[in-house]
Amino acid sequence: MAKKIVLITGVTRGLGRAMVDEFVRLGHTVLGCGRSEAVIEQLRRQAGPPHDFATVDVASDDEVKAWASRLLSLHGPPDLVLNNAGVINRNAPLWEISAREFSQVIDVNVKGMANVIRHFVPEMVRRKRGIIVNFSSGWGRTTDAGVAPYCATKWAIEGLTQALAQELPPGLAAVPFNPGIINADMLRSSFGSSASGYPVPEEWAKVTVPFLLKLGPADNGKPLTAPVRGAND
Numbered sequence: 524m525a526k527k528i529v530l531i532t533g534v535t536r537g538l539g540r541a542m543v544d545e546f547v548r549l550g551h552t553v554l555g556c557g558r559s560e561a562v563i564e565q566l567r568r569q570a571g572p573p574h575d576f577a578t579v580d581v582a583s584d585d586e587v588k589a590w591a592s593r594l595l596s597l598h599g600p601p602d603l604v605l606n607n608a609g610v611i612n613r614n615a616p617l618w619e620i621s622a623r624e625f626s627q628v629i630d631v632n633v634k635g636m637a638n639v640i641r642h643f644v645p646e647m648v649r650r651k652r653g654i655i656v657n658f659s660s661g662w663g664r665t666t667d668a669g670v671a672p673y674c675a676t677k678w679a680i681e682g683l684t685q686a687l688a689q690e691l692p693p694g695l696a697a698v699p700f701n702p703g704i705i706n707a708d709m710l711r712s713s714f715g716s717s718a719s720g721y722p723v724p725e726e727w728a729k730v731t732v733p734f735l736l737k738l739g740p741a742d743n744g745k746p747l748t749a750p751v752r753g754a755n756d
């Protein structure tokens with residue numbers, strides 16, 4: 524398989540961190556971001572060039588713009604964009620979530636994804652090639668009590684991605700992607716101790732990275748789910 528340039532947001536923990544190791548192991552170039560400076564520095568030391576890790580808050584359009592401008596001039600447009608960065612509200616009924624917390628979930632999960640698309644996709648369109656995978660959730664297709672703000676963002680991502688798919692020219696694809704249920708920090712926040720019954724990110728990445736590498740223009744607009752145990756329940 525040809526070596527790809529893979530852009531991943533949210534590489535400091537969980538699924539993003541596990542995907543970095545797997546893409547690097549398979550010989551692809553990873554361009555990643557997250558907010559935790561110490562982990563970004565550690566990734567830089569561990570992976571080395573041509574991989575590139577930066578401290579970027581995807582909720583800041585200015586930070587994403589500067590990040591995109593630097594990466595596009597160094598590497599050209601990415602082949603695969605994994606909009607993975609996300610946050611979840613603390614478990615609580617909607618009426619107990621402050622306006623500030625509600626905004627934070629929207630700013631990262633929805634506006635952050637749009638910021639990345641705004642600054643990276645024009646060059647992909649110009650080159651007429653590239654796949655955009657927007658991380659949704661089972662809670663982008665169903666709902667549960669206690670996670671209304673998160674559900675609102677993941678349902679938004681499903682709609683945003685379907686509309687984007689209708690806008691892209693031939694050669695590109697955008698897909699909303701449900702990664703399944705994985706024992707990462709985010710799951711522990713909503714599931715508590717029962718999170719331990721689910722696969723860890725490293726196991727998940729071993730099967731999911733090859734699945735993501737096979738996506739092509741024919742997948743444009745298809746709501747997809749990771750090929751892992753329980754993801755379709």
Ligand SMILES: NC(=O)c1ccc[n+]([C@@H]2O[C@H](COP(=O)([O-])OP(=O)(O)OC[C@H]3O[C@@H](n4cnc5c(N)ncnc54)[C@H](OP(=O)(O)O)[C@@H]3O)[C@@H](O)[C@H]2O)c1
Binds near residue numbers: 538540635661710
């Ligand atoms: N785990 C699951 O079972 C599950 C299920 C369905 C969907 N998902 C989705 O899969 C994705 C990854 O989830 P996860 O479980 O790996 O979550 P996680 O363990 O909480 O990791 C989230 C990652 O996103 C980064 N991030 C958060 N806010 C950011 C921001 N403003 N700018 C840049 N990076 C940011 C975090 O890094 P910093 O804190 O360093 O910024 C971290 O690296 C999310 O979109 C999530 O909604 C997960």
